[in-house]
Amino acid sequence: MKLVRDLQTIGGYALREAVRRKVLLVVVVLTICFLALYAFGSHQAFQEVTRASGAVDAPGLQEEVLTGSTLLGLAMFVTLFLGTVLAVFVTLNAVRGDAERGLLQPLVVRPVGRSTLLLARFLAAGAVCIVYVQIVYWSAVLLTDATGGYRPGNAVAGAVSLAAAVTIIVALALLGTTLLSSTANGIAIFMVFGAGLAAGLIGQIGAALDSQTLEQISSIATWALPFEALYQDGLHALTADIDGVTGVIVQLGPFGGAADAGPLLYPFALVYLVVAGLLADRAFRRADL
């Protein structure tokens, strides 16, 4: 009971800070801008496809499906990127940054305890980021449907994978904040995100070229950074049911060649999350403030 109350207190404090500092306002405004741009671009793309219908001599090609899946793949990528940016900024100062500014010490000396403090920050940041990526993702799904009539095969899988991926990023960002200063941590998380992205692209290139070495490198890297494997898994679920010549072209595209990571991905991600959490907790409990 005490734990729940402490979690509520610290989580509420973190959320109130995000609101009062206008972090959430900025995020909402910029997200609306992104979604408006996406709606406009999606509308234009589908109109163009309708106008040019039949111009390409490819029997069996479903141009709306190709356009819709590519747009939604792009939306999913942007959603994860924005979720990562949000995760980094809401956790940036959680430990080292706040300790350097003298904000953390008055809280840590209270009986609430460091582990609870860290868990509360994780839950608050995780909740904000998960809600955020869900809003952006489902908005993109609805906009794609509204502007072009395209509905992905398994939209729920995409949503779940994004939620899981951003949760991993929040955990990594919190681990980073126990070890690194704010700036170093922000840079580190963006670089890790970039590394995951590069690993995914290498895997897609490897699949297109049928290069086992590239695919293996990609596989190791994406499992080491499972947010990328989760993202790829979700992306794969969106387009897995597209068959025929459209399916082949989608698989060759930048958002279509994603790999199905298999049934072990989510258990692995959970273990990864727990290990990252334990490492962060250990580092925080041992830190001299």
Added chain:
Amino acid sequence: MPDALLTVGLRKTYRAAVALDGVDLRVGAGELVGLLGPNGAGKSTLTKIACGLVRPTAGHVTVLGRPAGSTAARARTGYLAELFRFPGWATADEVLELHQRLARSGGGAPERRELLALVGLAEAAQRRVEAMSKGMAQRLGIAQALIGEPGLVLLDEPTSALDPAGRRTIRELLEGLRGRGVAVLLNSHLLSEVELVCDRVVIVDRGRTIAEGAPHELAAAGGVEVETVAGMRRFPDAGREEVPALVARLVSEGEEIYGVRVVTGTLEDAYLGLVGRDAR
């Protein structure tokens, strides 16, 4: 009743640097103890160990009979850090409310009102921290340290940002705490204030305790000054008890005496004599 704070052989090293080198310190229940020492002497490290912010390398520390840093010890400790900040977006009342929740204090709004009044911030309850002067924020910090009726209050330079009126307020507050049986460890460079309010003073230097005692015990006698026709004559080795004999001797030698003053040494004199005058 257990000591409010007890350290035995307390040692803390940061890689090769030794911050504390076997400090033994005792703050009795309801006692007001001043912790003095030059910059880098280890005062803040000792205070941080007592409230669980820093882990000791060796030694034994208890707060009200519980291991320092434990949940039970933290629940009975109030702490004001030397360098602290509260979130600028929060009001004074919100800061105290947050700390009440974290300290599991059931005092509610009456406790917040009382504490703000105690530090002279009764009118600033709804003022945001970012709109406060440094002195006001410091007062709020002191109010925060007193939440939940702690048995031990650790104050690290609590008056550094305060004007003379603010210092007097805090001095009166400290005396009030002593009256309520709350033990205080006051870490300060303001020797005159420590001398005024503390029951006992501990001086540390280079991580070791170099002197300990009541302020008047540490303050060395400064001799006797006698005003004569020829001017002020100083007898540095004389004490209060020797004044009658000294005056009688001078009169018998034909001196005309206009005034006699027993020179009392200050804590500052004693402190400087112990730690030296070199800036660090």
